[in-house]
Amino acid sequence: xKHNFGAGPCILPQEVFHQAADAVLDFNGLSILEVSHRHKDxxxxxxxxxxxxxxxxxxxEGYSVAYLQGGASLGFTIAALNMMRDTKKAGYMNTxxxxxxxxxxxxxVGIDVNVFASSEDKKFSYIPKDYSIPSDADYIHFTSNxxxxxxxxxAFPSTHLxxxxxxxxxxxxxxxxxxxxxxxxxxxxxxxxxxxxxxxIVKDEVLGKSTSPxxxxxxxxxxxxxxxxxxxxxxxxxxxxxxxxxxxLMANGGVKAMExxxxxxxxxxxxxxxxxxxxxxxVAPEDRSKMNVTFTLxxxxxxxxxxxxxxxxxxxxxxxxxxxGGYRASMYNALPLESVQVLVEVMREFTRKNG
Amino acid sequence: xKHNFGAGPCILPQEVFHQAADAVLDFNGLSILEVSHRHKDxxxxxxxxxxxxxxxxxxxEGYSVAYLQGGASLGFTIAALNMMRDTKKAGYMNTxxxxxxxxxxxxxVGIDVNVFASSEDKKFSYIPKDYSIPSDADYIHFTSNxxxxxxxxxAFPSTHLxxxxxxxxxxxxxxxxxxxxxxxxxxxxxxxxxxxxxxxIVKDEVLGKSTSPxxxxxxxxxxxxxxxxxxxxxxxxxxxxxxxxxxxLMANGGVKAMExxxxxxxxxxxxxxxxxxxxxxxVAPEDRSKMNVTFTLxxxxxxxxxxxxxxxxxxxxxxxxxxxGGYRASMYNALPLESVQVLVEVMREFTRKNG
Numbered sequence: 081x082k083h084n085f086g087a088g089p090c091i092l093p094q095e096v097f098h099q100a101a102d103a104v105l106d107f108n109g110l111s112i113l114e115v116s117h118r119h120k121d122x123x124x125x126x127x128x129x130x131x132x133x134x135x136x137x138x139x140x141e142g143y144s145v146a147y148l149q150g151g152a153s154l155g156f157t158i159a160a161l162n163m164m165r166d167t168k169k170a171g172y173m174n175t176x177x178x179x180x181x182x183x184x185x186x187x188x189v190g191i192d193v194n195v196f197a198s199s200e201d202k203k204f205s206y207i208p209k210d211y212s213i214p215s216d217a218d219y220i221h222f223t224s225n226x227x228x229x230x231x232x233x234x235a236f237p238s239t240h241l242x243x244x245x246x247x248x249x250x251x252x253x254x255x256x257x258x259x260x261x262x263x264x265x266x267x268x269x270x271x272x273x274x275x276x277x278x279x280x281i282v283k284d285e286v287l288g289k290s291t292s293p294x295x296x297x298x299x300x301x302x303x304x305x306x307x308x309x310x311x312x313x314x315x316x317x318x319x320x321x322x323x324x325x326x327x328x329l330m331a332n333g334g335v336k337a338m339e340x341x342x343x344x345x346x347x348x349x350x351x352x353x354x355x356x357x358x359x360x361x362x363v364a365p366e367d368r369s370k371m372n373v374t375f376t377l378x379x380x381x382x383x384x385x386x387x388x389x390x391x392x393x394x395x396x397x398x399x400x401x402x403x404x405g406g407y408r409a410s411m412y413n414a415l416p417l418e419s420v421q422v423l424v425e426v427m428r429e430f431t432r433k434n435g
Numbered sequence: 436x437k438h439n440f441g442a443g444p445c446i447l448p449q450e451v452f453h454q455a456a457d458a459v460l461d462f463n464g465l466s467i468l469e470v471s472h473r474h475k476d477x478x479x480x481x482x483x484x485x486x487x488x489x490x491x492x493x494x495x496e497g498y499s500v501a502y503l504q505g506g507a508s509l510g511f512t513i514a515a516l517n518m519m520r521d522t523k524k525a526g527y528m529n530t531x532x533x534x535x536x537x538x539x540x541x542x543x544v545g546i547d548v549n550v551f552a553s554s555e556d557k558k559f560s561y562i563p564k565d566y567s568i569p570s571d572a573d574y575i576h577f578t579s580n581x582x583x584x585x586x587x588x589x590a591f592p593s594t595h596l597x598x599x600x601x602x603x604x605x606x607x608x609x610x611x612x613x614x615x616x617x618x619x620x621x622x623x624x625x626x627x628x629x630x631x632x633x634x635x636i637v638k639d640e641v642l643g644k645s646t647s648p649x650x651x652x653x654x655x656x657x658x659x660x661x662x663x664x665x666x667x668x669x670x671x672x673x674x675x676x677x678x679x680x681x682x683x684l685m686a687n688g689g690v691k692a693m694e695x696x697x698x699x700x701x702x703x704x705x706x707x708x709x710x711x712x713x714x715x716x717x718v719a720p721e722d723r724s725k726m727n728v729t730f731t732l733x734x735x736x737x738x739x740x741x742x743x744x745x746x747x748x749x750x751x752x753x754x755x756x757x758x759x760g761g762y763r764a765s766m767y768n769a770l771p772l773e774s775v776q777v778l779v780e781v782m783r784e785f786t787r788k789n790g
Contacts, residue, residue: 082464086471089671097466104452109751111436113629113676116752118443149504149631150653153667157651188651269668274468274502276631276670294649298505298510298545311622311784312508315631316444317672321468365766396464397471 083419085412086247086397087227087372089269094135096324096414103320112320116315120319126309129319132326136335137251139258139281146280146304152178152248155265155278156185156300159244162189162282162294163263165218173237174198175207175402176226182246186221186431200213204229204423206364213239219262225250228401230374230408231367236260242286248373251279252329253413254339263301264285270371270412274324276315280304338413344418345411346370348403351425358382358431362406376421382434390397390426397418438774440728441752442582442765443604444624451679458675466515467675476482477675481664484674487681490564491690492606494613494636501635501659502674507533510620510633511653514599517637517656518618519546519647522574527594529553530562531581531618534759537601541576544647559584568594580605583624583756584712585763586722590613597641597659605618605726606634608768609694617641618656620665623728626693626768628677631670637646684768693768700748700766701725709780713737713786717761731761737789745781750774 084091103112105171108121115122130145140144148158159182167191172183176199187195197211204226213220221244225232227249237243242262251264252271258264262283269275280301287302297303297311304311309319329338350368353361353375362374377383390398399408409423439446450701459500463476472498479555485500503513518525524547527538533555541548546647552566559581562736566577580587582604583662592598606619607626612723613619616640624630635656652658652666659666664674672776678709685733708716708730717729746752755761 082466084469086469086474089469089471089668092466097459099466100468101456104456104459111447113445113452113455114439114441114446116444117630118757119441135788149506149670150509151504151667153650154653155506159652185651185653189649265779267668269671274672275472275668276673294511294544298509298512298540300698309453312506313444313622313630315504315670315673316624317629318631318670 081394082111083393083395083422085395085409085411085415085419085423086395087401088407088412089275090410090412092273092325093328093414096328098323100321104412112317116317117310117316122316125320125323126314129323129326132147132323132330133281134281135260135277136326136329137256137281142284143258143307144282144284146282146301147309147314147322148278148280148304149276149315151278152246152265153181153265154279155246155267156182158190158223158299158301159265160186160189160191161229161292161295161299162286162290163219163242163244164189164290166291167192167216167218168192168291169214170194171214171217171241173208174200175223175231176204176229178225178226178246178248182223189294199231204231205362207231207367213237213241213415217241219244221245221346225369227410228404230369231363231364231374232369232371235365252335252338253342253371255335257310259370267320268322272339273325274318275316277322277363316407321341341417342413344372345415345417347407347422348417348420349373349411352427356427356431358435359427371410371412373409373411374400374404374406385434386430389430391428393422395418395423411430438574438748438750438751438777439752439776440764440766440770440778442756443767444630445682445765445767447676448627448683451676454679455676461751462544467672470671472665477671479628480675480678484678484681485664487685488502488634488636488676491634491681492613493685494569497639498613499637499639499660501637501656502664502677503633503659504631504636504670505619506633507622508536508603510601511537512544512656512657514576514618514620514653514769515541515544515546515640516647516650517645518574518597518599519544519645521646522571522573523547523646524549524569524572526551526569526572526596528563528577529555529580530586531584533581533601533603534578537576537578544649552679554563554586559586561719562586562588562722568592568596572596574599576600580724582725583759584718585724585727586718587724589719590724607690607693608697608726610690612741622674625676628680629673631673642725643685660753671753696772697725697766697768700770700772701728703772703775703779704728704764704766707782711782711786713790714782726765727761728764728766729755729761740789741785744785745778747782748777750778751779753779
């Protein structure tokens, strides 16, 4: 078995892969790929996939869950359109590539964006802390985990304004208080399921209140919630596998247990990075992501030797994003502690040989 | 094996289901569900999925193919936004539920829609023939096959204006001349692959010419074409299975062979409907769809008996759309002639018992 440290689409539990493969061949007598989304058996899947999100994240009354398509990239637009109110202003935090994308798309639909906090000055290597949240805004937007740079909010911004978060790369990795948010959205392809579905958790009060003159039906969350994620044909297989994965999550202690496991993995790898003289962590220690661990070699001349070593240990997906270089060990929920142990041992062996 | 006459998501070749299940367990050492879309192995899949569309439909030079998400419902908006030019007017043909949806979404983004032909007067039971296409329009839009009502254009509208078509339910079922169109779009979940991907075939001249003041990046076809369908994480598994299905299509004689098979299936079933005194075809004979055959019982009192009979023959997916009632036998590419034979025999047996 390979140790898949890829940043996403990423590892899911092996059991889920087997159940998914079984359903491609036989889901109540048909392939899951040829089942009508209106068939009661798939309606039950969608209902369960929604219900399990509510259970896993203790989603309070007054919130709805929906599965859409288009990824967080379309989510940037959907968030801005659905949260637009009288001021048409919004406060955004710029903590990396995806946060920048969210800002760009909000502007494109006519939001007057106030970037009140940014870590662009230091190549997004930290999470801004000294900032004041604007008071005249329809909503505040941030990105909880920065997959590319390897930073993560360990405390969320506090505001009385509606709070919106792109949680694509750390949702289900730790406990959160959904009631703090008006809208959470997340591409499925990290801790939820395969690519092709996008999750929205929205306060019901938000729905139907947009002041945008432009609102295509597909971009209106109210429509999706009212149609129970069946406004049109949903991404059947992606939702089915998300349901399997959420079942697996709940059977293994839920988000709380996953958080403990993720903490253990992060501690193990960051401890090695800090102790090992040949490696450097890439970001401010207090803002280190538990999902995407970015690090570099002290001496780039060692790269070929290190690459050879981890590849020979059946590790895959370790190179950093093409925009940053270096290394990135993504450690989503399904990555076993044993895989992190293998990586740490490779780093130690590398240092014994080259230190 | 079941005889799946479902309207979509629908039957695909059994071989494709087996190959897809295999890849969920092992795609070059990983599950296809955990492979990065940036991995060279998946980039090759996307390239092949695009190339096979070009081969299957003889897409001429000067056209691009892209895979997006959101289904034809988001396609309604994307088509209108990308085709909008100076007049901001467009001519639409209203031949059913999906055509009506396209009209609604075009209006929502500011298109002045001229519905120059409609079959709404007779519950969409025919394809309009006497109409004049407006000359002052940015583009003309129609829906080639009406999945719900069971009508199909057997000759396409002829115009010097840019022609746009939602081909969701009959693309790859018969030969077409792509050069007649500026934009073709289609949800994957009929003859292309599983739900979750949407195909666009666009004349390159169209790209980047929109006059819409509103153009989110995800809705801009130019962006998707330039990024080779990797603007953001694509629906990896849906594209992979589409590629498998297109390989299967090409290995079995391509679209031309499929058209012959579909003609044979349609002839077989419509002949029985016309001969059998207990059944009626639902739409004008000259406009009958070869994909979705809609019919009713002469005497609705017979419904329970007929339902019992076809269900006992392992037929599934035969009830008509919830908005129309009656029956609908969808006969997409992958449905074998043998399944149609089984249905015809059931109809004959029913008539022997009840006629």
